[in-house]
Amino acid sequence: MRIRSYRPHDAEAVHRICVATGDAGKPAAGILRDPHLVAYVFADPYLLLQPELVFVAERDGAVLGYVVAALNSPEFYARWQLEWAPRFFTSHPASPDADARDADAQLRTLLHQPRRLLSADLDSYPSHLHINLLASARRQGAGRLLLEAVFDELARAGSPGVQLSVRASNTGAQAFYRAVGMNRLASRNGLAVRFGQPLGGVDHSVRENETPVRHGHG
Numbered sequence: 001m002r003i004r005s006y007r008p009h010d011a012e013a014v015h016r017i018c019v020a021t022g023d024a025g026k027p028a029a030g031i032l033r034d035p036h037l038v039a040y041v042f043a044d045p046y047l048l049l050q051p052e053l054v055f056v057a058e059r060d061g062a063v064l065g066y067v068v069a070a071l072n073s074p075e076f077y078a079r080w081q082l083e084w085a086p087r088f089f090t091s092h093p094a095s096p097d098a099d100a101r102d103a104d105a106q107l108r109t110l111l112h113q114p115r116r117l118l119s120a121d122l123d124s125y126p127s128h129l130h131i132n133l134l135a136s137a138r139r140q141g142a143g144r145l146l147l148e149a150v151f152d153e154l155a156r157a158g159s160p161g162v163q164l165s166v167r168a169s170n171t172g173a174q175a176f177y178r179a180v181g182m183n184r185l186a187s188r189n190g191l192a193v194r195f196g197q198p199l200g201g202v203d204h205s206v207r208e209n210e211t212p213v214r215h216g217h218g
């Protein structure tokens, strides 16, 4: 298995893998009437808005897994609302009063109001990521290599830290994040568990008349 940067022709494979693994590693079709919704929220916007932070795992020319990330979560979601969400106004409208048990309606709302996905600790961990591998590609070290690739790129881009959320029931993924050395962060509810990785990056986006501030942990 080889890890490489994303190329535009990988978009279909990334979307397909997200749909095939979007229910904590199982096909999203098991929980969604429209399984593509999971990729509209958790994969495709990253390919459009931050393709330089996407890496894929490939074997024999076939893409079997990926990691996507956002450098600055609030800025990323602001761009998402302007550049990604509008194309879904008619086909997948938001339903803000959605029944909490209707997963399709919940995802349609997130598609139009992505800031609902913002977590705490944004000063220390402003970046976030999502990682998914097909079942045939798991436990062969690709997940660890994908994380290393995206951590390096985020640090290079100046991120002080990256975080992610994982369903409390997804114990395999939690074991993975612990095994790669990520820190468990406090969670607001019992349904999700958060992990963070300090990256020690320096924010280079210093505005005029501002004293440079060093973020990070080292």
Ligand SMILES: CC(C)(COP(=O)(O)OP(=O)(O)OC[C@H]1O[C@@H](n2cnc3c(N)ncnc32)[C@H](O)[C@@H]1OP(=O)(O)O)[C@@H](O)C(=O)NCCC(=O)NCCS
Pocket (backbone or CB within 6 Å): 021, 024, 025, 026, 131, 132, 133, 134, 137, 138, 139, 140, 141, 142, 143, 144, 145, 164, 165, 166, 167, 170, 171, 172, 173, 175, 176, 177, 179, 180
């Ligand atoms: C979670 C996931 C990304 C891990 O990637 P991976 O390539 O399988 O993980 P690696 O092979 O790099 O594993 C590194 C170490 O993590 C630990 N680990 C990984 N998966 C594990 C599991 N299911 N159970 C227990 N430990 C696990 C092990 O210590 C492993 O080392 P080892 O195989 O030498 O014992 C992958 O299994 C996956 O895509 N799962 C389905 C989708 C998903 O749940 N995504 C995360 C949503 S937040």
